[in-house]
Amino acid sequence: MPLQEQTSLWSNTAIKVLDMHSGILQTGSVLSETELTSNVLILAGGGEGDLFINGEVCHVGASFAAHVAKGASFTLTARADNIQYIVIMYQASSMEGASLVMPSYRKHPLNISFVQNSVTQAEWVQVAEKIVAKWSRGEGLERFHANALLQGIIYELIMEYEGSQGGAESDVVNVVAAYISGHYRQNLELKELAALAGCSVRQLQRRFKQEKELGPMEYVIQLRMESASRMLRHTDASIGEIADKMGYRDMYYFSRAFKKYFGVPPQRYRLAVASKDTRLANPLLRDRTASSYESAQGSVICHLRGEYCVTSTPQRIAVLDVQFADHLLALDLSPAGSVGTGSATINFPQYIRAGLQNTELLGTYEYPDLPAVERLAPDLIICTEVHDQYYQRLSRIAPVLMFKRNESWQTILSLFGELTGKRTEAKRIIADYHRRTALLSEELAPVLAGKSVALIRPLESLVRVHSPTHRTGAVLYRDLGLPAPLFVADTSDTAYHISVDRLPVVHASHYFLLSNELIQDGISATEHRVWGMLDEGERQHIHSVDAATWIGCYGPTGINGIVDQIAQAFLA
Incomplete structure (x- = not known):
């Protein structure tokens, strides 16, 4: 029965916790109940396993929620790592009288067993832990709150289930x-x-x-x-x-x-x-992604402007984005020429400057020095879609590879490995990064339990709040698993722009503030206002970092430097 037809039925429904227990299911161990005398809600996090309900098996992942109807049986087996579980036994009844036990029709969600197996259930596990804590206190008001929290979880669970069934x-x-x-x-x-x-x-x-x-x-x-x-x-x-x-x-x-x-x-x-x-x-450029494939002639690199067959290793590479210089340096190579950063004075970024002592300066990313590129006479030029207006002139100098500036650094590094014969080195760098961030993520999890982290940048009159879609945001939220504020739940764009006055709605526990101080030789009025908007109690949780480094350093060295600063902020 569709939800919209259940109005009167749900209006008179009461949820009451009967009992609960929690624990850790060791790898290879089994949790089993037969012929349940009440409905049961099982929530779990960590590990993987198999859940049998009335003989039907479902593979469960790192977090899941299962509803097991009265009279059914279930068996949960931990297959990989330990599973931390919470079992809540409850009764659904009519508010008109406890004798009118719900549900009253066969296919009501509270009368069937089902499993929701996705990452969204991790939030429910946290709420369930709160229910257990309140129930264990044995106080009237606390148990009343436990019932209310359980009703919220059941509501979310049923909405998810109905949606997955193709409801109207x-x-x-x-x-x-x-x-x-x-x-x-x-x-x-x-x-x-x-x-x-x-x-x-x-x-x-x-x-x-x-x-x-x-x-x-x-x-x-x-x-x-x-x-x-x-x-x-x-x-x-x-x-x-x-x-x-x-x-x-x-x-x-x-x-x-x-x-x-x-x-x-x-x-x-x-x-x-x-x-x-x-x-x-x-809008053709935005649909092209960087990739490669093998041909009879050798590796072929696909880029925004076509395909490039690697028949020999280029010796003199010119790069028109600093991140590409970082990629080459990570592979123990040095570009013949590279753009720099700055306005009045142009130079290579400090974090890679030592490796570019023999590299010619080719202007800046926004304003490349094309005559300097011509004098350099490279055998390959690597640029981004921003340089599309110069493509014809550049292609007369040397073959040109054009990538999206926001392309994954790991994708670009892999392609650079193909290009320079350094595939093994590129794979090792990427593997080391994944290993490092996975370990750090585990270390940060208990430190940030119940908290959230925001990535913000004050501009002239607004504050930019970055989402997980942004490349630096991806480091925080995807690679390190830091909890994002609910404010940035949507990831259709890399950032939200809000007024300074609305900053409190972000409601984060920690803020990485991308400061423009080094860029503009002083803190702006907007940045001063951002600091002022956060009260004294929150001020110790603002981590000011250099915007130029965190926004522009997208090579392996720069990304690992950002990870260093995140670790320093939370673990020092």
Whole structure:
């Protein structure tokens, strides 16, 4: 029965905890119950195993939630590592009288057994641990709270289960999509859309993804970019005017979002349309990913501009992004020429400067010195999509490999290994990084239990809150498993932009503040306000780090340096 038809049934339902127990199931051990006298909720984290319910087996992963109906039997066997489990026995009854035991129809979710096996259940395990603590105190109000918490878990569990059964969710998605279509030029937030849908943020994201094949905030961006492209093609409105109409407070952020979506800045897009350059006017670049394959002639590297067959090892490589210099140095190679950083004074970054003593300076990433590249006479040039405007001139100098600047450093390092005959070295560096971050993640887990970590950068008048999609955010949240604030639950973009006054809504326990102090020779007024917004009790949890290093250092050396600073912040 669909959830919308169960209104009266659910309105009169009461959940009551009967008993519970928890423990650790050692590898190879078994937890078993037969002919249950009540419904049972099993939540577990860590390890892997097999869960048998009435003879049917389900492989369970690192965290899972299982609902076992009254009268059923179950057996949980730990196959890999120990499983920490919590078993809660409960009764669902009608508020009109305990004798009217729920559920009243055969396929009611509370009358069947099922397993939800995904990473989202880790949150439920934490709530279940709180239930156990409150129940064990044996006090009336604490046990009342335990029942309320259990009801919340059961609600989430049933919503997840109904969703996985293909319930009628299209209406909710259509309502939200229609609202977005009429308001995408405004400042929309996920929690606002979730409230409109009458569900949690996580549920809205899942439903929307199933229906539209993209998240709700991605849908907002899609509508904004499509509308902006129409204005660029068919009107004379300035970039600033278009940015304002699309809901962007700053032209810079609009240009950045447009370039990420279409692969070229808005002004260049408009010029390409005027000149009928369909190669630039269409969003082709953003769909290309770096990869390689073997051919009869040798390894072939696929990049944004085509394919490059490695018939010999290049000896003089010019790189137009500092991260590529880092990749080569990690493989014990040195580029013949590289761009640097800075504005008034250009130099190589301090963290790799020693390895570039014999490398020619080729301007900066944004403004490469093309005559210097020509004088260098390299046999290979490596650049990013930002340098697409120089491609024709560069290709007359030497073969050109063009990669997305935001491409995974591990992918690029692997391709550099193919390119230079250093495959083994590249694999070792990547393996060492995974081993290191896995160990550090385990060490940090108890330190950050119940806490969250935010990555923020003060700008001129706003604060940028980075998500796990951002490359540095991926180091924190994906590689090290640091808990992200609920504020950054959506990962359709690399960052959110909020006013300084709204910073408290991020509600993180720790903040890595990407400071521009070294870039602009002093702390900005916005950065001062950020410090002031966080009260004295939180100030000790702000870790100020150099923005230039954390944002621009995407090679192996730079990434490992960031990991060093994270370890220092939490373990020193």
